[in-house]
Amino acid sequence: MKFPIHLNIFMFCCLFLTISLQGQSTKAEQTDAFYIRKIYDEALTNGQAFQWLTYLSTKIGGRLAGTPASLAAVEYGRQMLDTLQMDSVWLQPCMVPHWHRGDIETVRVTHSALGSMELKATTLGNSVGTKKGIKAEVVEVKSLDEVENLGASIKGKIVFYNRAMNPKQLRTFNAYGGAVDQRVFGASKAAKYGAIGTIVRSMTTRLDDFPHTGTLVYEEGVPKIPSMAISTNDAEQLSDLLTMGKVELYMHTNCQTLSDKKSYNVIGEIKGSTHPEEIILVGGHLDSWDIGDGAHDDGAGCVHAMDVIHTFRRLNYTPKRTIRCVLFMNEENGQAGAIEYMEQSNKKGEYHMAAIESDAGGFTPRGFTCDATETIFNEKFKPLYDRFIPLMEPYGLYLQKGGSGADISRLKSQNGLLFGFRPDSQRYFDYHHTAIDKIEAVNERELELGAAAMTSLVYLLDKYGI
Amino acid sequence: MKFPIHLNIFMFCCLFLTISLQGQSTKAEQTDAFYIRKIYDEALTNGQAFQWLTYLSTKIGGRLAGTPASLAAVEYGRQMLDTLQMDSVWLQPCMVPHWHRGDIETVRVTHSALGSMELKATTLGNSVGTKKGIKAEVVEVKSLDEVENLGASIKGKIVFYNRAMNPKQLRTFNAYGGAVDQRVFGASKAAKYGAIGTIVRSMTTRLDDFPHTGTLVYEEGVPKIPSMAISTNDAEQLSDLLTMGKVELYMHTNCQTLSDKKSYNVIGEIKGSTHPEEIILVGGHLDSWDIGDGAHDDGAGCVHAMDVIHTFRRLNYTPKRTIRCVLFMNEENGQAGAIEYMEQSNKKGEYHMAAIESDAGGFTPRGFTCDATETIFNEKFKPLYDRFIPLMEPYGLYLQKGGSGADISRLKSQNGLLFGFRPDSQRYFDYHHTAIDKIEAVNERELELGAAAMTSLVYLLDKYGI
Numbered sequence: 001m002k003f004p005i006h007l008n009i010f011m012f013c014c015l016f017l018t019i020s021l022q023g024q025s026t027k028a029e030q031t032d033a034f035y036i037r038k039i040y041d042e043a044l045t046n047g048q049a050f051q052w053l054t055y056l057s058t059k060i061g062g063r064l065a066g067t068p069a070s071l072a073a074v075e076y077g078r079q080m081l082d083t084l085q086m087d088s089v090w091l092q093p094c095m096v097p098h099w100h101r102g103d104i105e106t107v108r109v110t111h112s113a114l115g116s117m118e119l120k121a122t123t124l125g126n127s128v129g130t131k132k133g134i135k136a137e138v139v140e141v142k143s144l145d146e147v148e149n150l151g152a153s154i155k156g157k158i159v160f161y162n163r164a165m166n167p168k169q170l171r172t173f174n175a176y177g178g179a180v181d182q183r184v185f186g187a188s189k190a191a192k193y194g195a196i197g198t199i200v201r202s203m204t205t206r207l208d209d210f211p212h213t214g215t216l217v218y219e220e221g222v223p224k225i226p227s228m229a230i231s232t233n234d235a236e237q238l239s240d241l242l243t244m245g246k247v248e249l250y251m252h253t254n255c256q257t258l259s260d261k262k263s264y265n266v267i268g269e270i271k272g273s274t275h276p277e278e279i280i281l282v283g284g285h286l287d288s289w290d291i292g293d294g295a296h297d298d299g300a301g302c303v304h305a306m307d308v309i310h311t312f313r314r315l316n317y318t319p320k321r322t323i324r325c326v327l328f329m330n331e332e333n334g335q336a337g338a339i340e341y342m343e344q345s346n347k348k349g350e351y352h353m354a355a356i357e358s359d360a361g362g363f364t365p366r367g368f369t370c371d372a373t374e375t376i377f378n379e380k381f382k383p384l385y386d387r388f389i390p391l392m393e394p395y396g397l398y399l400q401k402g403g404s405g406a407d408i409s410r411l412k413s414q415n416g417l418l419f420g421f422r423p424d425s426q427r428y429f430d431y432h433h434t435a436i437d438k439i440e441a442v443n444e445r446e447l448e449l450g451a452a453a454m455t456s457l458v459y460l461l462d463k464y465g466i
Numbered sequence: 467m468k469f470p471i472h473l474n475i476f477m478f479c480c481l482f483l484t485i486s487l488q489g490q491s492t493k494a495e496q497t498d499a500f501y502i503r504k505i506y507d508e509a510l511t512n513g514q515a516f517q518w519l520t521y522l523s524t525k526i527g528g529r530l531a532g533t534p535a536s537l538a539a540v541e542y543g544r545q546m547l548d549t550l551q552m553d554s555v556w557l558q559p560c561m562v563p564h565w566h567r568g569d570i571e572t573v574r575v576t577h578s579a580l581g582s583m584e585l586k587a588t589t590l591g592n593s594v595g596t597k598k599g600i601k602a603e604v605v606e607v608k609s610l611d612e613v614e615n616l617g618a619s620i621k622g623k624i625v626f627y628n629r630a631m632n633p634k635q636l637r638t639f640n641a642y643g644g645a646v647d648q649r650v651f652g653a654s655k656a657a658k659y660g661a662i663g664t665i666v667r668s669m670t671t672r673l674d675d676f677p678h679t680g681t682l683v684y685e686e687g688v689p690k691i692p693s694m695a696i697s698t699n700d701a702e703q704l705s706d707l708l709t710m711g712k713v714e715l716y717m718h719t720n721c722q723t724l725s726d727k728k729s730y731n732v733i734g735e736i737k738g739s740t741h742p743e744e745i746i747l748v749g750g751h752l753d754s755w756d757i758g759d760g761a762h763d764d765g766a767g768c769v770h771a772m773d774v775i776h777t778f779r780r781l782n783y784t785p786k787r788t789i790r791c792v793l794f795m796n797e798e799n800g801q802a803g804a805i806e807y808m809e810q811s812n813k814k815g816e817y818h819m820a821a822i823e824s825d826a827g828g829f830t831p832r833g834f835t836c837d838a839t840e841t842i843f844n845e846k847f848k849p850l851y852d853r854f855i856p857l858m859e860p861y862g863l864y865l866q867k868g869g870s871g872a873d874i875s876r877l878k879s880q881n882g883l884l885f886g887f888r889p890d891s892q893r894y895f896d897y898h899h900t901a902i903d904k905i906e907a908v909n910e911r912e913l914e915l916g917a918a919a920m921t922s923l924v925y926l927l928d929k930y931g932i
Contacts, residue, residue: 040634040636041634044633044634045633167510167511167911168506168510170506170862172911205911206910364830364890395636424890426909426911426912427909427911427912430909443896445671445672445892445893446893
């Protein structure tokens with residue numbers, strides 16, 4: 001694309017913005033439109049999000065709960081919040097599980113005629129280790145139900161879950177939601193019928209060589225068997241191989257679960273000037289998986305939340321309500337931070353009027369989904385929608401009913417509105433829980449726009465309440 | 467982000483899609499909603515766009531008009547259209563300018579105290595060469611007006627245009643539109659006052675080391691002086707250096723304009739079954755700049771257009787109107803292909819009822835802008851909007867007044883509606899006209915969604931006319 005074409009678009013867009021500013025029917029709405037424009041200008045020119053995220057990703061890197069790196073992240077989060085002249089910044093202690101990957105992650109397949117091949121594999125979080133390594137015949141399945149149907153015939157074997165994420169889903173999170181049961185519940189399901197291990201196709205629609213880790217959940221009373229993920233390319237190859245006859249699989253991982261460790265949520269707040277008892281929370285989770293740098297998941301969410309505070313400070317904004325930034329610990333494998341936060345909050349009788357969680361990556365914002373108890377949602381969402389949406393649409397943002405986030409969803413019982421930040425989802429599962437979730441995968445402007453979107457929503461919530 | 471949170475979103479999204487299908491009030495609208503869903507399913511599972519683009523980018527690469535590679539692209543385009551069982555596929559000849567970059571592109575600055583430094587530079591398309599290399603004092607300016615104010619004081623010097631693209635613009639094309647005059651018109655403006663060369667800050671909001679080429683236009687009757695672009699990091703450095711005193715700049719480029727060459731637009735069409743005289747054009751441009759592989763600009767547009775045909779073929783769709791896929795030649799430095807296409811079309815008395823151009827990259831679609839003569843726009847856009855938008859919004863697509871594209875804008879006089887495909891613009895100028903506009907910069911799903919969006923719009927235009 002070259003020059004002259006853009007003048008048309010350019011003029012139209014200027015016109016469009018002008019219209020959207022002039023189109024506000026009351027003075028308050030005009031003020032809001034101008035203030036949100038200021039927020040965007042600030043985030044796009046002086047935002048700190050990318051700089052913080054670069055540090056978090058490259059200097060600290062992967063930071064699974066319980067690891068030294070996760071405590072470095074806690075200290076970094078606190079220090080950065082300390083630079084923002086908040087009324088208070090504190091660490092909220094919590095005990096977190098400490099799963100250790102170890103240094104052996106081998107998956108090798110052997111076919112009687114075709115020889116053997118090492119697969120690109122990663123152990124699933126929470127898995128038990130194999131001690132010496134195990135070897136058995138592989139059985140491919142596409143679902144948990146299929147395991148049930150196979151029943152005792154899988155005894156002594158290794159089950160290979162190979163149902164791909166559905167590429168037809170427009171929002172990749174839906175495709176993830178439709179496939180991840182294999183990773184989360186597959187091990188216990190197979191163990192019930194005597195399988196000795198499971199491997200699972202990585203959670204991405206892409207065909208590539210990067211295995212995706214993630215947590216599994218063992219069912220109580222069922223033997224714990226080791227479970228690993230293999231890359232989608234290797235899953236395809238293994239499936240092909242299985243059409244040519246019996247395949248033996250060797251898996252070896254020396255991961256282990258160590259004793260629980262002390263860790264922290266990192267919290268900072270600015271007290272509201274007129275309604276300090278009404279809390280608006282912005283947050284993400286500070287822990288990440290260990291094999292990458294947790295840039296999108298969820299360094300992006302943390303720096304989004306921190307940049308909300310930073311932008312308000314730069315604009316000398318005095319919130320009416322209490323704005324609280326929370327960097328949660330241990331979202332990935334236990335949510336101990338979120339549980340502790342909720343317990344403490346309830347104990348103090350707090351009221352979270354609103355909470356916004358960013359945990360879907362640092363991509364171009366598309367909007368927010370909103371969750372609440374049925375009564376609150378029915379009463380509060382529509383008037384809020386009518387007021388906010390004309391101010392958000394010019395920035396390409398929607399507002400819809402939907403989920404919030406794993407770290408804030410427990411706050412629903414406090415009868416506020418819970419929001420999930422929703423950026424474009426197409427690239428998220430290219431990186432999610434992999435070794436390539438690094439700063440190079442994050443675009444600075446896309447990240448900044450996310451911070452601006454979050455700040456704008458907080459501004460409106462603070463100004464109008466719910 | 468981990469597992470449980472998504473169930474909420476997942477269920478909501480399923481609900482949302484169901485609602486959007488059920489919400490269609492008439493049978494026709496329900497049929498349309500289901501058909502568009504089929505188009506998306508097809509593009510996301512069997513689309514050819516990424517495969518074609520991989521070939522075009524990696525096997526042919528940069529393909530500036532007049533080069534052997536551009537003719538290889540013509541042949542490739544024709545062969546691929548030939549696989550689609552269209553009613554006819556043909557090459558439309560046109561004469562194109564042939565600018566040759568040469569193999570010397572040196573820009574070096576020298577400061578009396580601080581020594582000398584080579585800058586990352588690329589010659590601007592259409593520039594004259596320097597023969598032996600030239601050396602002169604640098605004068606930094608931020609605008610064409612500033613050159614006018616400086617007047618004769620720039621005589622014998624090299625002018626350095628250093629106004630950055632405005633990062634506050636949400637749509638990066640607006641920022642580009644607000645800065646690119648320096649690249650396009652800067653050389654002649656400076657030459658009028660006796661400057662002997664110009665260098666220009668690359669057209670991107672990002673600070674990096676990749677110089678961006680692009681065309682310049684010389685004013686008739688003004689001496690042609692050489693012009694090159696430097697990377698944004700180097701522009702910042704040079705600007706810093708200039709605050710410390712006089713800087714001399716050496717520039718050397720052996721580019722030249724060779725004789726015009728014969729080239730072609732590549733065209734394929736399916737005749738309409740009931741209104742063959744009403745043409746719906748889908749297109750992009752086949753030429754690209756030479757320093758990268760033209761993956762986003764505009765290989766993406768070509769494969770979007772080709773995939774419209776491919777998807778219709780897979781779905782056994784019989785269009786009522788004539789669907790014509792046009793891969794234009796020479797968009798980047800002359801638009802000879804677009805001009806020839808228009809002339810031939812007018813000569814034959816054709817009527818382009820609609821045309822859609824994709825020339826803004828292969829990113830996640832956001833919508834379409836629509837352009838037409840005032841009368842046609844006023845009569846036709848509103849009813850079309852009311853019918854189409856409920857079907858497009860579930861896919862995150864808008865429909866707005868705005869520009870179309872450089873290759874189709876001349877068709878406006880045929881009184882049809884012209885559409886510009888608008889994907890997310892945040893990353894476009896990271897790659898535009900650089901050595902890194904390669905297949906690695908393209909996400910397969912984002913590209914496929916673009917093809918699906920284009921196909922859906924063509925389907926609606928074909929079914930309902932305007």
